[in-house]
Amino acid sequence: MSDKKVIKNSKVLLAIKKLLSESGVEYKMFEHEPVWTSEEASKIRGTPFDSGAKALVLYVDDVPSLFVLPGSLKADFNKIKKLFMAENVRLATPVEVEDLTGLVIGSIPPFGSVMGLHSYFDSKLLEHEVVAFNIGAHTASVIMKPESLMVIEKPKILDFSI
Template sequence: MSKSTRATLALAAAKATFEVLTYDYDPDADKIGMQAAESLRVSPSIVLKTLMAEVDGKPVCVVVPSDREVSMKKLAAAFKGKSANMMKPANAEKVTGYVVGGISPFGQKKAVPTVFEAEAMAHELVYMNGGQRGLQVKLSPAEAVAVLKAISAPVVA
């Protein structure tokens, strides 16, 4: 497994302080973030999943704890939109350039507006997908938000 991905290269280019970790990816896992947390032996609340959605038909990236679900109403409100829906997996892969299970908010093919769940900001360090299945990056949520020029808002149900 390569530890050099578009995500890790983007973090390095931004001079972010991060650590790269690998885990045994289970392609049959119902919830990839939960499986990553279990494999890394950390709380699911600090393993953040990267989801792709649309607000008023425009792509957005949503980063939330792996044990939580996104509220479409709150997501739309975070981007001052009227409606939100999850992006179809094939569209998410096309927009990000990553495969499902390996979608990172960093180094996406095209930068899109990103929101971090406000609760995640309370942690000293969080784990996020590093751009391929079985690869995570560990960094401070504040640094992740800064690198992505993201917003932080309550978006979980």
């Protein structure tokens, strides 16, 4: 038995479901076994690892924000420092993530707006035919065109991955 906390339902999940249903964009939503990593998610969704939209809560100096990038890439903290003229960039701790979002790591969706966070998407997300991501639960995912995700979330597009 795993000691990981499984999020199956959340206020964020309900808000995103409502947002998607009202958006008018095409998407596919489905439920699956719990997943915590981009690798696990791509296997269970049957989607390429690259097409997963990995959402990270980062602190840029003292400001928490959501950074979303392809699952196979990493956030380059030095690039982010330069883009924001910041002194410090760091991952939020698991406790900070839960305090900020009401969720735990592995269930963070690419919708910072729903969680009161600014959203920054890496430009490489737009290179994919579709993106796949969880929506505030370890057991629920969505697949859609990246352009549709951009229309709904309206993030700032930057180049911060390696």
